[in-house]
Amino acid sequence: MKLINKITIWFIGIVFLITPVTMFISRNNIKKHLDEAEVTRMKEVNDRVAQQLMAGEKPDRYTHGRPIAISLLPGALPDQRVTVVKDNYVAEDLGRKECRISVDSYYEVGAQHYKISSYNYVIKSEEIFRGMLSTVVWKMLLMIVAVAVTARLLSGKIFSPLRRTMKAIHSFDLKQKNKIQLPQTSTTEFKELNVFLSKMTDKAMEDYAAVKEFSENASHELQTPLAVIRSKIELLSETNIDGVQAALIGDMQNAIEKLSHINRSLILLTKLENQEFKATESLKFCRVTKDVIATYEDWIAMREINLSTSLDKTIPLTIHPALAEMLISNLLSNAIRHNHDGGQINVLLTSREFCISNTGLPPQGPTCELFQRFKKSNQSNDSIGLGLAIVKQICEVNNFAIDYTYADGWHRIHVNFYKNDQSVINSTGSLTTEEMLLA
Amino acid sequence: MKVLIVEDNKELASGISDYLNGEKYICELAYTFEVAREKLSLFTYDCILLDIMLPDGNGLELLKYIRQENINSGILIISAKDALDDKVNGLEGGADDYVTKPFHLPELHARLRAIYRRKTLEGNNLVVFNEIVLNTDTVEATVNNALLDVTRKEFDLLLYFVVNKNRVLSRQSIAAHLWGDYTDNLANFDFVYQHVKNLRKKISAVEGIDYIETVYGLGYKFNTSKT
Numbered sequence: 298m299k300l301i302n303k304i305t306i307w308f309i310g311i312v313f314l315i316t317p318v319t320m321f322i323s324r325n326n327i328k329k330h331l332d333e334a335e336v337t338r339m340k341e342v343n344d345r346v347a348q349q350l351m352a353g354e355k356p357d358r359y360t361h362g363r364p365i366a367i368s369l370l371p372g373a374l375p376d377q378r379v380t381v382v383k384d385n386y387v388a389e390d391l392g393r394k395e396c397r398i399s400v401d402s403y404y405e406v407g408a409q410h411y412k413i414s415s416y417n418y419v420i421k422s423e424e425i426f427r428g429m430l431s432t433v434v435w436k437m438l439l440m441i442v443a444v445a446v447t448a449r450l451l452s453g454k455i456f457s458p459l460r461r462t463m464k465a466i467h468s469f470d471l472k473q474k475n476k477i478q479l480p481q482t483s484t485t486e487f488k489e490l491n492v493f494l495s496k497m498t499d500k501a502m503e504d505y506a507a508v509k510e511f512s513e514n515a516s517h518e519l520q521t522p523l524a525v526i527r528s529k530i531e532l533l534s535e536t537n538i539d540g541v542q543a544a545l546i547g548d549m550q551n552a553i554e555k556l557s558h559i560n561r562s563l564i565l566l567t568k569l570e571n572q573e574f575k576a577t578e579s580l581k582f583c584r585v586t587k588d589v590i591a592t593y594e595d596w597i598a599m600r601e602i603n604l605s606t607s608l609d610k611t612i613p614l615t616i617h618p619a620l621a622e623m624l625i626s627n628l629l630s631n632a633i634r635h636n637h638d639g640g641q642i643n644v645l646l647t648s649r650e651f652c653i654s655n656t657g658l659p660p661q662g663p664t665c666e667l668f669q670r671f672k673k674s675n676q677s678n679d680s681i682g683l684g685l686a687i688v689k690q691i692c693e694v695n696n697f698a699i700d701y702t703y704a705d706g707w708h709r710i711h712v713n714f715y716k717n718d719q720s721v722i723n724s725t726g727s728l729t730t731e732e733m734l735l736a
Numbered sequence: 737m738k739v740l741i742v743e744d745n746k747e748l749a750s751g752i753s754d755y756l757n758g759e760k761y762i763c764e765l766a767y768t769f770e771v772a773r774e775k776l777s778l779f780t781y782d783c784i785l786l787d788i789m790l791p792d793g794n795g796l797e798l799l800k801y802i803r804q805e806n807i808n809s810g811i812l813i814i815s816a817k818d819a820l821d822d823k824v825n826g827l828e829g830g831a832d833d834y835v836t837k838p839f840h841l842p843e844l845h846a847r848l849r850a851i852y853r854r855k856t857l858e859g860n861n862l863v864v865f866n867e868i869v870l871n872t873d874t875v876e877a878t879v880n881n882a883l884l885d886v887t888r889k890e891f892d893l894l895l896y897f898v899v900n901k902n903r904v905l906s907r908q909s910i911a912a913h914l915w916g917d918y919t920d921n922l923a924n925f926d927f928v929y930q931h932v933k934n935l936r937k938k939i940s941a942v943e944g945i946d947y948i949e950t951v952y953g954l955g956y957k958f959n960t961s962k963t
Contacts, residue, residue: 527840
């Protein structure tokens with residue numbers, strides 16, 4: 298939910314909560330003031346009648362038509378010269394509630410004591426409340442409309458720095474060396490946010506540069522000695538050597554080959570982790586698959602492996618070309634290497650997934666562990682155990698889902714290009730591959 | 737051929753120059769950016785081997801200098817950085833080719849020869865050794881004027897042998913030459929044997945001399961002293 302909507306809802310909620318309370322308070326106030334005014338008036342009327350009595354006039358003319366009663370009071374005057382009584386009762390003749398206020402005043406005129414009482418019917422609180430209700434409903438409606446409209450109009454203005462900041466973060470790329478550009482703002486919170494963000498991104502960029510530099514330097518520092526060893530051994534093999542020495546040199550060459558392969562693979566993994574391979578445009582994945590398969594045809598033929606392919610045409614995917622090639626190449630070479638002579642490899646490519654399956658010895662452990670670095674299904678093998686780790690990393694970088702299963706003598710690796718509908722693989726994919734190919 | 741080797745690692749530089757001296761090339765060494773620039777301003781070279789990372793500067797800067805001064809030498813970049821942008825920068829900056837460390841010396845030599853053929857021996861795309869003629873443009877090989885029916889890989893293999901004649905070529909170096917980046921995924925080098933065997937068979941079929949011999953434990957050698 299948008300921030301502005303949340304604020305609006307809260308605001309309206311508070312208005313709803315406060316309004317009955319204020320209504321209650323104002324009703325009481327109005328009622329109190331009306332009653333007081335009535336009481337004061339009646340007191341004054343009583344006083345006026347008393348004055349007339351004292352002056353010896355007959356108050357009849359004044360009291361005529363007014364609800365005033367004058368009576369002689371036997372006995373002493375009460376302590377309280379004025380008493381006010383409020384009566385709420387149901388008038389039986391009218392069948393409705395009435396509110397009556399009566400004021401009794403006591404006076405001493407000459408030697409006699411008089412009691413003068415006035416009474417009047419006043420407005421009931423329910424009537425005040427009813428009068429207020431329609432006003433309040435209108436007031437609230439107007440307020441809600443006003444709040445909703447102004448919030449929308451104002452939010453465009455108030456939150457524009459935040460929106461621009463978010464846009465800036467969104468388009469920020471660690472790999473591009475330009476610093477993040479945040480908009481100027483006069484709002485304190487947004488200012489703080491911007492300061493914090495620029496600090497954080499600067500730090501991230503520094504760290505990224507440091508890591509990148511380290512991995513590059515590490516590669517340089519290792520590659521050069523490797524190049525020295527390799528060239529010296531090559532020069533050594535040109536000299537006059539006997540068979541024993543030649544065998545020793547051959548072993549060294551194998552070891553250096555492996556070492557440089559490991560080094561290259563580790564550098565590649567670091568680069569993948571650094572997200573250095575950014576796909577900018579889509580490429581035809583089917584084309585890449587075909588090219589890679591063509592490269593390995595010699596090897597496949599030599600191992601007398603039967604390769605059957607089912608490649609759909611025009612499959613555009615947004616992936617770095619080097620990574621696409623590496624992904625297929627690693628999977629295919631694995632399928633060849635871990636196969637037995639005269640085995641079978643099936644390659645299936647659809648717009649949703651790439652699936653490769655091959656015959657081979659059962660793995661000596663859970664298949665998911667084979668994605669870990671330096672994990673090999675067969676420890677005595679020639680491979681260095683980084684191929685699948687690289688494959689996994691490539692899939693992660695490109696948001697592909699990968700799974701590896703082994704069943705009935707078949708190794709199967711599925712790469713799903715659309716991670717979110719993985720259910721498609723699990724429900725149908727695994728059983729169709731061979732059927733489709735062998736059909 | 738006169739070659740300038742710009743490489744800060746002295747052992748590597750001497751290794752390269754030892755190998756190239758064996759081909760009767762004249763090699764000069766420059767360990768730093770400044771020395772390299774000085775040499776370039778004084779002498780002319782057919783080819784320059786250029787390391788990107790130098791203690792006192794970047795090889796790409798030197799490339800800029802070479803272009804500014806209109807020096808018409810072939811340039812082969814050697815770098816430990818195989819970062820793609822470096823590769824692109826180098827080739828866009830006027831370099832002719834690019835090898836990454838650790839390279840095989842015969843590979844370096846083959847690439848150097850290829851640059852030399854393109855740059856200096858303009859239009860001449862024939863590599864000739866005795867009765868063997870290789871046309872790098874049409875990818876055709878003839879032995880005693882008889883067309884050799886070879887695949888692209890076998891042609892590359894023969895060219896690699898002829899360029900690096902009388903050298904011991906390890907199976908690894910041959911694999912790296914023929915399969916490039918894919919070599920890493922090849923578990924063993926049996927198919928190198930397969931390709932060499934096929935090539936020898938095809939040369940024998942047209943009654944050419946089989947110069948290629950096996951060097952026990954190491955690899956192969958194109959032995960020119962065979963008759």
